Amino acid sequence: MEVIISVIIGFMIIGAIFALNAKDLLSAVIACGIVGYGLVICFLLLKAPDLAIVQIVVETITLIFMVAVILDSSSKELNEKRWTHLEGTSYINTRFVVNITTVIVFAGLLLFFFSQAIDVLAPFGQHVTRMSTAYIENGANQTGSANLVTGILFDFRGYDTLGEATILFTAVIGILTILRLKGKQ
Template sequence: MELTISIILGFMIIGAIYALHAKDLLSAVIAMGFVGYGLVICFLLLKAPDLAIVQIVVETITLVIMVAVVLDSTRKELEVSFDRRSLLTTIAGFIIFAGLFYFFYGAIQNLDPLGMHSLRMAETYVYGAVEKTGSINLVTGVLFDFRAYDTLGEAVILYTAALGALTLLRMKGKK
């Protein structure tokens, strides 16, 4: 399992690097779709079918929006020249990356190894959840019963974002 996920993740990393360096914005967007659909396969392998369904829908919508934006504007990538200032920022970036990696490595030492996860507080969510919530899908039970307020907040955020996007697109700008 770990090997399969690692291989898919390797392809996702290659796709991500290509997306960042593509000369054509349309191919960059398609390469990002590659990363997103790789994530869907990972979710399926990790026994998360709800997430896979949601991710495939969301990824498709994101791709459609991005392709629409790119086709409506320009496909050319900007030219970025490499000067002394960017050399300095590159060195600073590598130092920051190394620091982040150090802290991440320290953090994953405290995690259970992959596949050995012990249900601690989620035990209440798993055992007896069917009687408590009436839903045989445990993820739905958590989302809409135990943590219904979080879902309400999520719906509010989604509504606000949709409203904001609509306002931005309808507004007439100053010339």
């Protein structure tokens, strides 16, 4: 199981790298779809059908949004050279050195904290349920929902869902404010 999921994540990484380096915005967006739909397959393998259903809908909507955004845009600026080099300046200047040093330091820091976090976690597939033991034992009786995920989402952690709905409506208001063409005169 671990190997299969690793292979799928490998494909997702390849898709992400292609999306970031594509010469055309449309192919970049389509390659971004590889990452999202690969996540759907991973969710199905990880025994999370609810997540797979939600993710496939959300990924499709995001893809439609992105295609709608780039449809009437030009992509000629992508073909410009990435590293424009001015005449008379050396490749190695202070800014270059500072940037590279910062990147290396931060990558090392991220790797350090990642290894610290992984040490605390149980190995893949040997997770021990702590908080959710009570949910699994009593959830079906207390909430009346056969699906434990929806039972937790709408009953035990209902305020989380309320906050999620608040964020959704705030985002809708924000989008309407941003895209409004003209205000009151």
